[in-house]
Amino acid sequence: MPKDHGIGARSKRREDTRFLTGKGVYTDDMAMQGQVYAVMVRSTVAHGKIVSIDTSAAEAMPGVLAVFTGEDFAEVGGNPAGWLIHSRNGEPMREPKRPVLAHGKVRHVGDAYAAVIAETYAQAKDGAEALAAGTVIEELPAVIDMAAAVANADNRVHDEIPDNLCFDWGWIEDNREAVDQAMKSAEHVTTLELVNNRLVPNAMEPRASIGEYNPGTGDYKLTTTSQNPHMTRLLVCAFVLGIPENKLTVVAPDVGGGFGSKIYHYGEEALVLAAAKKLGRPVRWTAERSESFLSDAHGRDHVTKIEIGCTKEGEMLALRATTMANVGAYLSNFATVTPTYLHGTVMAGPYKTPHVYVNLKTVFTNTAPVDAYRGAGRPEATYSIERAIDKMARELGLDPVEVRRKNLLTPDMFPYTTPVGLVYDTGNYQATLEKSLDLADYAGFEARVAQSAANGKLRGIGLSTWVEACGLAPSHLVGQLGSRVGLYDAATVRVNATGTLSVMTGAHSHGQGHETVFAQIVADKLGISEDQVEIVHGDTSKIPFGMGSYGSRSLAVAGNAMNNAVDKIIAKGKKIAAHMLEAAEGDITFENGSFSVAGTDKAKSFGEIAFSAYVPHNYPLEELEPGLEETAFYDPNNFTYPAGAYLCEVEVDPDTGVVEIMNFTCADDFGNVMNPMVVEGQVHGGVVQGIGQAMIEQTTYDQSGQLLSGSYMEYAMPRADDVPMITVDHSCATPCTHNPLGVKGCGEAGAIGSPPAVVNAVIDALQRGGYTHVTHVDMPVTPSRVWAAMNG
Amino acid sequence: MTQVTMTVNGKAVSGDVEGRTLLSEFLREGLRLTGTHVGCDTSQCGACVVHVNGTAIKSCTALAADLEGAEVVTIEGMANPDGSLSTIQQAFQDHHGLQCGFCTPGMVMSAAALLKENPKPTEHEIREYLEGNICRCTGYHNIVKAIMAASGQDVSAIAAE
Ligand code: FES
Ligand code: FES
Numbered sequence: 001m002p003k004d005h006g007i008g009a010r011s012k013r014r015e016d017t018r019f020l021t022g023k024g025v026y027t028d029d030m031a032m033q034g035q036v037y038a039v040m041v042r043s044t045v046a047h048g049k050i051v052s053i054d055t056s057a058a059e060a061m062p063g064v065l066a067v068f069t070g071e072d073f074a075e076v077g078g079n080p081a082g083w084l085i086h087s088r089n090g091e092p093m094r095e096p097k098r099p100v101l102a103h104g105k106v107r108h109v110g111d112a113y114a115a116v117i118a119e120t121y122a123q124a125k126d127g128a129e130a131l132a133a134g135t136v137i138e139e140l141p142a143v144i145d146m147a148a149a150v151a152n153a154d155n156r157v158h159d160e161i162p163d164n165l166c167f168d169w170g171w172i173e174d175n176r177e178a179v180d181q182a183m184k185s186a187e188h189v190t191t192l193e194l195v196n197n198r199l200v201p202n203a204m205e206p207r208a209s210i211g212e213y214n215p216g217t218g219d220y221k222l223t224t225t226s227q228n229p230h231m232t233r234l235l236v237c238a239f240v241l242g243i244p245e246n247k248l249t250v251v252a253p254d255v256g257g258g259f260g261s262k263i264y265h266y267g268e269e270a271l272v273l274a275a276a277k278k279l280g281r282p283v284r285w286t287a288e289r290s291e292s293f294l295s296d297a298h299g300r301d302h303v304t305k306i307e308i309g310c311t312k313e314g315e316m317l318a319l320r321a322t323t324m325a326n327v328g329a330y331l332s333n334f335a336t337v338t339p340t341y342l343h344g345t346v347m348a349g350p351y352k353t354p355h356v357y358v359n360l361k362t363v364f365t366n367t368a369p370v371d372a373y374r375g376a377g378r379p380e381a382t383y384s385i386e387r388a389i390d391k392m393a394r395e396l397g398l399d400p401v402e403v404r405r406k407n408l409l410t411p412d413m414f415p416y417t418t419p420v421g422l423v424y425d426t427g428n429y430q431a432t433l434e435k436s437l438d439l440a441d442y443a444g445f446e447a448r449v450a451q452s453a454a455n456g457k458l459r460g461i462g463l464s465t466w467v468e469a470c471g472l473a474p475s476h477l478v479g480q481l482g483s484r485v486g487l488y489d490a491a492t493v494r495v496n497a498t499g500t501l502s503v504m505t506g507a508h509s510h511g512q513g514h515e516t517v518f519a520q521i522v523a524d525k526l527g528i529s530e531d532q533v534e535i536v537h538g539d540t541s542k543i544p545f546g547m548g549s550y551g552s553r554s555l556a557v558a559g560n561a562m563n564n565a566v567d568k569i570i571a572k573g574k575k576i577a578a579h580m581l582e583a584a585e586g587d588i589t590f591e592n593g594s595f596s597v598a599g600t601d602k603a604k605s606f607g608e609i610a611f612s613a614y615v616p617h618n619y620p621l622e623e624l625e626p627g628l629e630e631t632a633f634y635d636p637n638n639f640t641y642p643a644g645a646y647l648c649e650v651e652v653d654p655d656t657g658v659v660e661i662m663n664f665t666c667a668d669d670f671g672n673v674m675n676p677m678v679v680e681g682q683v684h685g686g687v688v689q690g691i692g693q694a695m696i697e698q699t700t701y702d703q704s705g706q707l708l709s710g711s712y713m714e715y716a717m718p719r720a721d722d723v724p725m726i727t728v729d730h731s732c733a734t735p736c737t738h739n740p741l742g743v744k745g746c747g748e749a750g751a752i753g754s755p756p757a758v759v760n761a762v763i764d765a766l767q768r769g770g771y772t773h774v775t776h777v778d779m780p781v782t783p784s785r786v787w788a789a790m791n792g
Numbered sequence: 793m794t795q796v797t798m799t800v801n802g803k804a805v806s807g808d809v810e811g812r813t814l815l816s817e818f819l820r821e822g823l824r825l826t827g828t829h830v831g832c833d834t835s836q837c838g839a840c841v842v843h844v845n846g847t848a849i850k851s852c853t854a855l856a857a858d859l860e861g862a863e864v865v866t867i868e869g870m871a872n873p874d875g876s877l878s879t880i881q882q883a884f885q886d887h888h889g890l891q892c893g894f895c896t897p898g899m900v901m902s903a904a905a906l907l908k909e910n911p912k913p914t915e916h917e918i919r920e921y922l923e924g925n926i927c928r929c930t931g932y933h934n935i936v937k938a939i940m941a942a943s944g945q946d947v948s949a950i951a952a953e
Contacts, residue, residue, distance in 0.1 A: 016885040019893025020877060020900065022827015022867035029826035055886035122810075204831045204839060204894040204928050256829070256894025257928050289832040511892030511929045679890045681934060688931030712836035712926070720932040724913070725950060748932075 001208050010677040012076035013516045019747040024254040025692030027208040030284035035210070035343050036065055040126040040285070040433060041114035041131050042294060044104035046366040046705020047157070048114060048144035050104060054134035054573050058116055061130050063123030065279055067116045068271060070103030073713035077239045079265055079330075083337035084482040085208040088359075092275035093167040096158040096364075098330040100240065100274075103148060107157055107329035108366050109707055110294025116274050117283055122160055122314035122677065134664045142366040142705035144323045146303060147325050147365050157329055157364040166327055166336070166362040171344035175419060179357040182318035182419045190392035191267060197779045198326070198334055199692075200698040200715060201373045203255020206287040207296065209529035210642075212270030215280055218768045219247055226538075228548020229264045231485070231578070235265040235333070241273060248273075251662065252538040253507030255510035259689070260372040262510070263550045264333040267379050269602040291363040293710040298699055299373020301326035302339065302380045307386045310355075314396050314403040318355040321384055325362045325370075336362065336548075341468075341481050342377030342551075346420040349385040350409040350429045350467040350643055356419045366705045372550065374751040378468040383779075386464045386756030391775055401442075404433060404465050415737075419679055423468055424641045427669060430766020431732035433465055436645035439727055448649070448662075449768065459652040459662070460765025464646045464757040470546075470745045471640035472557030488560040488635035490545045493565040495628035498616035499607035501526075501533045503565075506546015507558035508538050511685075512747065515556060518562060521741070524565045526606055526769075527593025544631050552642070552745030556675065558737045561634035565742075567631035573609045579620040580604055580612060606668070640736050640744040646687075648757035652765040657787030659695060659762055666753065671744035679746045683728045692718040693751075696780050755779060766790060798862045800825065801869030810857040814841045818856035818895045819866060827867035827897045831926070838925030841898040841905075847903035850924070867897035870904065880904055880942045887947070889938035890909045890931035898925050912943050 003009040018024050078097035084092045102113040114135070116127035143157050144148045149164040157164055170176060222244055226232050229250040237245040246740075255262060268285050275283040287295070302325050305524040309318040344358040375462055384789035408429040409416055418425045437443075445461055452459035472478065475486035475615040492504040503522055507514055519533040536542050546558065570590050578585040578596035581602050589598050596603035604612075612619055613628035649662045666683055674678050696716035701706040709715040735742030747775040762781050766774045766789070774789045797806035800823060807822040819825045819842070828851055829838035831846045840851040843865040870878055877885065880903050890896040899922070906913060906921045913921065918936050927935060 012891075015889065015893070016890060017877070019890055020867075020881040020884055021871050022825065022897055024827075024893050026826075026829070028830075029820075031821075057873065110832055122812075127915050197928065203891070203892070204837065204926065205829070208833070254893065256831075257892040260927065289834065289837075513891070637882065677888050681891060681930060684931035684933040684936050685891065685929045686931075688933075689928070710832045713834055714833055717926050717928070718931075719926060721919040723932060723938070724929060724934050 005293050005530055006253060006520055008518060011516055011520050011530060011596050011674065011675055013513045013627035015513065015515045020056045021352060024310060026254045026256055026699040027223050030223060031211060031214065032210060035282040036117055036119055036273060036279065037121040037282050038115050038134060038283050038285040039128040040112040040268065040291070041116065041128045043102065043109060043111040043113060044431045045106065045139045047140040048106045048137040049139050049140060050106060051136040051468050052712060053114060053507055055131060057134050058127045058131035058349055061123065061127045063119040064116060064127040065119065066275060067114065067131060068101060068119040068275065070099060070101040073100040074103055076100065076241055079235060079267065080239050081331040081336045082333045082484055084484060085169055085336045085340055085725060087167040088170040088173055089343060093336060094161045094333060094338045094519065096161065097415060098185050098549050100270045109705055110291065110368060111329065112295070114367040115271050117279065120481050125156065140763050142702055142707055143527060144365055144367065144701055146326055146365060149365055149366050150361065154776050155727050157366055158381050161364060164364045165332070168249035169340055169360045169782060171340070171358045175355060175357040179318045179355045182355045183307060183309040185322060185686050186311050187312045188396060190308045190388055190395055191305065192388045192391050192776060194384065194387060194776060195355050196300045196302040196383055196451045196531045197693060197697065199299045199373055200293055201259040201261035201299055203257030203259055203261055203279065204715060206264065206289055206292045207266065208286040209269045209272045210282055210284040211276035212282045213276040213280065221251065222251045222269055223251045224269050225255050225262050227249065227258040227510060227550055228546070229538055229540050230506065230546045231262045231548055232265045232269060236270055236273065237648060240270045248620060251361060254510055258298060258510045259551060260376060262373060263548065264297055270628055288709055293715065294368060297332045298328065299370065300380060301734055304384050306384045309393050310392060312396060314406055316351055316353040316394060316407050319347060319353050319597065321358045323360045325360060326365055327362045328365060328367045328369035330369050333367040334372045335369060336431055336714040338372045338377045343381045345420050345422050346378050346467070346469050347379045347385065348420050349382070349503055350465055351410055352409055353407070354419060375748040376551065376688060378474035378748065379752045382464065382466045383756045386466065387436040387776070388765065389761060390760045400463055401437065401517050404463065419726060423638060424467065425638055425737045426642060426701065427467065427643050428714050428732060428734050429465060432643060432667040432669055433645040435729055435732050436570040436647045436665050439667060439729055440607050440649065440663065440665040441645040442528065442716040448736050450551065452651050458654055458765040459649065459651050460763070460768060462757045462760045463762025464753050465762065466753045467641055467643035468748065468752050469641055471754045472551040472553050473639045474637050486635065488633050489547050490633045491562040491565045492544050492629065492631040493562065493569050495569060495610045497611055499532065501608045502536055503574060504536045504543040505558050505562060506543055506548065507550045507554035512549065512554060517675045518559065519679055521559060522562060522566055528606055546641065552747040555743050556640045556745045557634060557636060557745060560741055561632050563740045564632035564634055565630045568632060569628060572628060572630065573606065573745065576609050576612055576619065577604050580618060583614055612745055624725065636739055638738050639654055642670050642744040642746060642749050643666065644749060644753055646753040646757040648761040650765055652762060652786060654769060654790065655781040657790065659692065660782055661724050666728045666729065666750065667732060668746065668749055669732050669734055670730050670746045671733055672742040673730055673733065674743065676730065680728050681751045682746045684726050686748060687726050687754045690751045690754030691723055691758060694755040696722065696783060728792060762786065794842040794857050796828040796856055796860055798859050800864045801866060811857055813856045814852050815856050815859060819851060825866050825868050829894055829897055833892065838898040838902060839895050841901040841925065843905065863945055867900060869905040882909070882940035883938040887934050887938040887941055889930065889935045895925060897926065897939060899935055903942065905919055906939065907943055911943060915940065931934060
């Protein structure tokens with residue numbers, strides 16, 4: 001019988017009621033007394049020198065209250081990168097200042113160099129237009145192509161960085177020689193050059209921020225579309241504006257999706273705060289979708305050469321990846337960790353390959369900043385490995401499934417130390433592989449090929465077996481690697497006198513269902529009803545601390561902090577119960593919401609204990625404080641390692657190159673699952689984002705740096721009729737060995753595992769159809785690319 | 793500024809609007825009905841879908857001033873009279889047809905219009921009909937399933953139930 005409540009139940013989401021009735025409150029839904037509107041003035045050229053800004057015309061426009069330019073923020077700090085990376089030669093990365101508003105130079109189309117504040121939105125827009133008209137920007141040649149950027153020392157995104165190189169990183173540098181040797185002596189080497197296409201995250205809610213200032217107390221408040229309000233507070237206070245941290249509250253209310261793009265602090269947040277102080281009125285800003293395309297952090301954008309050295313039988317001996325990663329015009333907060341420690345460290349994949357080396361150059365260009373987007377580094381790694389293995393299998397005349405069976409780590413090898421610095425705690429990669437083959441009816445595939453052929457279509461199947469590292473992560477480790485913050489999380493469990501609970505969590509929910517799932521965990525552990533538990537998130541004034549939600553870390557880190565805080569509640573409850581029941585503390589057991597004396601029928605309910613803690617008439621006051629509230633900070637001692645096997649089956653129309661996905665199957669290992677319904681939803685969404693990357697999504701800048709895919713007319717988003725139903729399974733679970741809940745995280749899996757499965761399927765279809773010269777097609781595999789490859 | 797009067801969710805409302813005021817702006821800012829969302833500026837995303845005189849439209853494509861006397865229904869008017877969730881809304885909750893909730897009002901309004909036209913749509917028909925509504929979270933799987941369930945079809949055979 002499936003459970004109907006608590007851990008493992010398919011509890012329906014409580015947050016849905018407000019979202020389904022139009023009662024959700026997103027940032028732009030809020031109206032503030034006396035509010036005024038900010039509109040950003042953005043560069044229309046990719047690279048230019050700001051010669052002069054005449055603000056007088058804008059200031060004279062009706063309703064305009066204030067104008068800000070880069071000059072106004074020249075004296076304040078900059079928005080830093082969260083990780084300091086060192087190059088192979090030991091030099092620290094080049095880290096240009098990222099100002100609130102561009103100053104001196106504009107560096108990408110959409111780079112904001114001024115802001116106009118007015119009584120109404122329309123007046124602010126008109127003012128912004130007038131300000132743009134009064135601005136002289138001398139256009140400079142744009143740096144767009146990465147190879148050209150590092151080759152051309154005269155053309156600089158940042159004047160102080162001669163070759164546009166942020167860093168040249170090796171992982172692990174000590175492996176380099178061994179990999180070179182193994183490649184030289186290998187019987188076969190497979191080489192593949194590929195592009196991991198640049199994407200725009202496109203959360204459906206555009207970014208928005210409201211700044212408020214109380215002149216009486218000096219308190220600021222920022223309401224903003226953020227995945228991690230505490231980090232935003234820290235960045236605004238300690239790095240950008242120099243506000244004491246106790247004087248700024250950051251609230252992230254209902255947030256309409258993030259996928260990475262809302263992890264970071266953006267200049268608009270600092271701007272609305274500074275403007276609110278200057279004007280003494282709430283200042284609001286909401287992005288138009290065109291602004292989101294220009295100014296949200298983009299994702300991916302790697303160019304990679306991957307090589308695998310192997311035996312003729314397909315045993316992998318060495319893997320080498322050489323990558324250029326675009327970071328855009330400025331370093332966004334996670335821009336330096338995403339292509340390095342979230343990418344290079346997982347280049348061993350789920351395989352036994354003994355020697356692995358990654359070299360990565362990150363390059364500044366005159367494009368929007370590039371940062372973590374769902375999966376962040378791990379989709380890029382997985383795509384490279386899984387495409388290359390498939391190519392290797394074909395070159396050797398081996399079955400891609402057999403090649404994986406031969407190279408996958410086996411269950412007896414865990415814990416397994418990879419050649420690129422991680423320790424996989426547990427897994428059973430054979431189980432998920434066989435499960436996916438079974439669910440996808442792999443045995444019946446040949447018959448389906450024949451059926452498709454009868455209809456004039458080419459059918460192919462593509463496999464991807466992957467592992468990722470998430471649940472970020474042990475602070476001592478990330479500190480050694482260059483992280484400038486810790487990566488624990490926190491929870492406070494407040495039991496109210498009447499037995500209801502308020503649980504404050506540092507994780508932020510923007511679609512993941514925390515309000516429901518976290519309540520399931522707490523209620524299950526305390527043996528009470530889920531309805532008694534309220535989950536509070538997204539407000540720095542209510543929550544002890546938190547590092548937010550990204551990297552599939554909410555449950556794996558914040559969830560375990562909550563688990564530990566509940567354990568402290570139970571421990572204190574036992575002390576209270578021992579006193580009330582006149583027994584030794586060691587004799588008290590807690591089960592199903594009841595504290596009892598072992599071996600007797602003497603018991604107190606959880607509610608009675610809570611009441612006694614707040615009305616301590618019969619209470620051990622000399623030994624124990626009244627009240628029932630506990631906080632836990634949890635710092636995991638390892639990453640978590642979700643893994644899985646994905647199978648995609650496609651039909652290609654040989655006349656047009658159109659690819660259709662016939663079915664998609666996922667067998668995942670997420671460890672213990674708290675709410676299967678929510679987990680399945682996460683996988684569906686992730687897979688469709690991965691299918692979007694593989695088939696239709698593409699961010700394109702022209703050579704002058706104009707964004708050609710700047711709206712939903714040119715940037716293809718997956719729509720309902722582009723994708724099939726997705727088969728998902730998470731029954732092959734190996735619980736995480738180092739966190740109390742045994743959970744691994746599921747948010748990014750779908751986007752990590754799916755792109756190579758799609759492309760492998762397309763190549764398989766073409767090869768089976770006789771197009772044996774086609775060994776690779778870059779994403780997105782649009783009809784024109786597929787057709788050109790077939791007929792090329 | 794012109795005055796416009798219309799019926800929204802069964803109530804007569806009126807307000808002063810500029811010639812350029814969109815219905816979506818009038819609903820959100822004029823009437824504070826913020827359940828209707830704005831997800832784009834090119835009429836592509838469908839987050840703003842409402843019903844005008846019984847037909848689903850993108851409210852960012854209509855000028856409020858043109859809608860004198862119109863009957864408008866928004867997501868705020870979709871629950872049952874006693875406040876409980878309507879069949880479609882309930883199906884979205886039962887089948888996890890929403891995550892962040894931002895596309896959801898538009899999805900529900902489109903789904904309601906579809907089921908009025910086509911009470912038992914196939915999976916294919918639902919997908920085609922939702923072509924103008926973008927969801928970045930759900931991958932559509934559970935939205936399609938919810939709409940099939942709301943139309944009284946058995947969805948127990950659909951993967952991952
Ligand atoms: S806001 Fe109307 S279609 Fe996007
Ligand atoms: S639920 Fe988030 S966009 Fe659809």
